[in-house]
Amino acid sequence: MSQATSIKPQLASISPNPLAERLKLTLNYDELSNCIRCGFCQPSCPTFKETGIEAASPRGRLALMKAVVDDLMVPDESFQQQMDLCLGCRACEPVCPADVKYGHLLEQTRDAIEKHKDHRWWIKPIRKVAFGQLFPNQRRMRLLGSALRLYQRSGIQGLLQKSGLMGILPDSMSQMERILPEASSKGVVEQLGTYVPAKGGKKPIATVGMFRGCIMDVLFTETNKNTVKLLSEAGFDVVIPDTQNCCGALHAHSGELDQARALARSNIDAFRSAGVDYIISNAGGCGALLVEYGHLLHDDPEYAEAALQFAGNVKDISQMLIERGNIPKFAAAETVAGADQVTVTYQDSCHLRNVMKAGNAPRDLMKRIDGAKLVELRGADRCCGSAGIYNLVQPEMSMDILDHKMEHVKETQAHYLLTSNPGCLLQMKLGIEREHMSDRMKAVHIVDFLCEHMIEETR
Numbered sequence: 001m002s003q004a005t006s007i008k009p010q011l012a013s014i015s016p017n018p019l020a021e022r023l024k025l026t027l028n029y030d031e032l033s034n035c036i037r038c039g040f041c042q043p044s045c046p047t048f049k050e051t052g053i054e055a056a057s058p059r060g061r062l063a064l065m066k067a068v069v070d071d072l073m074v075p076d077e078s079f080q081q082q083m084d085l086c087l088g089c090r091a092c093e094p095v096c097p098a099d100v101k102y103g104h105l106l107e108q109t110r111d112a113i114e115k116h117k118d119h120r121w122w123i124k125p126i127r128k129v130a131f132g133q134l135f136p137n138q139r140r141m142r143l144l145g146s147a148l149r150l151y152q153r154s155g156i157q158g159l160l161q162k163s164g165l166m167g168i169l170p171d172s173m174s175q176m177e178r179i180l181p182e183a184s185s186k187g188v189v190e191q192l193g194t195y196v197p198a199k200g201g202k203k204p205i206a207t208v209g210m211f212r213g214c215i216m217d218v219l220f221t222e223t224n225k226n227t228v229k230l231l232s233e234a235g236f237d238v239v240i241p242d243t244q245n246c247c248g249a250l251h252a253h254s255g256e257l258d259q260a261r262a263l264a265r266s267n268i269d270a271f272r273s274a275g276v277d278y279i280i281s282n283a284g285g286c287g288a289l290l291v292e293y294g295h296l297l298h299d300d301p302e303y304a305e306a307a308l309q310f311a312g313n314v315k316d317i318s319q320m321l322i323e324r325g326n327i328p329k330f331a332a333a334e335t336v337a338g339a340d341q342v343t344v345t346y347q348d349s350c351h352l353r354n355v356m357k358a359g360n361a362p363r364d365l366m367k368r369i370d371g372a373k374l375v376e377l378r379g380a381d382r383c384c385g386s387a388g389i390y391n392l393v394q395p396e397m398s399m400d401i402l403d404h405k406m407e408h409v410k411e412t413q414a415h416y417l418l419t420s421n422p423g424c425l426l427q428m429k430l431g432i433e434r435e436h437m438s439d440r441m442k443a444v445h446i447v448d449f450l451c452e453h454m455i456e457e458t459r
Contacts, residue, residue, distance in 0.1 A: 064079055085397065087383050137245070186221070196240075199233050211279055212240060214247075226448050264289075265297070278315050282420070294311040316420065345377045346377060349420045350424075386426065386427035
């Protein structure tokens, strides 16, 4: 079990601490003071559940932030470790009676920390390349997809796995490498174009803009294509603006708020130019930041109003189908290993549930599949441990959380484990791999599962 670092407040030094001074300027003191220390957040917090340490709970982290701002402690290394240990799942927010915006405060704190952090020499260039040059650039992401596809198809991947060289990596990383989906060098625009009309030639319900994402369009291209297919079948004209870019979620969660804001401005321009009624996401993590563009750019005189309008039009595909779509019919699912019906279970995307407030829509769609039985997963609302790149930077805690999650997954005896976010999907695939359950369970994005069982109407 992971052990979080216990923090003992230290008296502030006589000379001002640069990080403390930045936090005083950055954090909303009224928001910090809203915490009434009731503790309702603790049972919902994965890191508190794993450690039992007050500092590893939302209430504890808020107390640490406030102590720094009040000059009661210095934000030392242990302070930073606790901020890094948080998954940012925001499960604390729906249960908070004071409506504390914990996620906003956490992102502001991490941004301040990053501006003063002295990384090891090799981490800085990696961050610069990943956050500044790779994720924001669709062409470079496609080049990455080409390289991964070559690695997977040329036999190099199999050769390295058989050679045992992958053993030099941590277990979680070597296991993750084995379950990566097949990469693509061509995204959804390259394969479908930038416009797909509503199927059937009837007047469309609305024109929607599909947010294709960055990693999503490289590793989950088929899911993006299936998203367009579902939307078209449900009666929507689909526009995929070619000038859109990364949503900025990975940046915002990793202390790169300035870059996240730049990406937000670019996306607002792209979808505003496209003239769409709604912006559709198929990744809970992306959608959660898209709906918060209004907060992200609230101080921007040029984009504040446009950001609020943009955020108000963001919908997860499950939401859009349930609320506005002509929901397609879904055929009876095939039986598995002699079972009378297929059993499916669902792991929530934390951000889809806690930020976008759309946790019921995927379940409503699953219940419409004839021959499929939905079995609720105990603790489905608790984070799986993926959390963006958390499983890479905090592997021990991530795997502890995943192992406990898989105990509940086994109870469902489901044939399919569905989810609505690519990071969650990879994490659940990893869990199935770690538990040697690949012969009896498959993790699938809900869009792919629905599309596979959709009855296409003849028009």
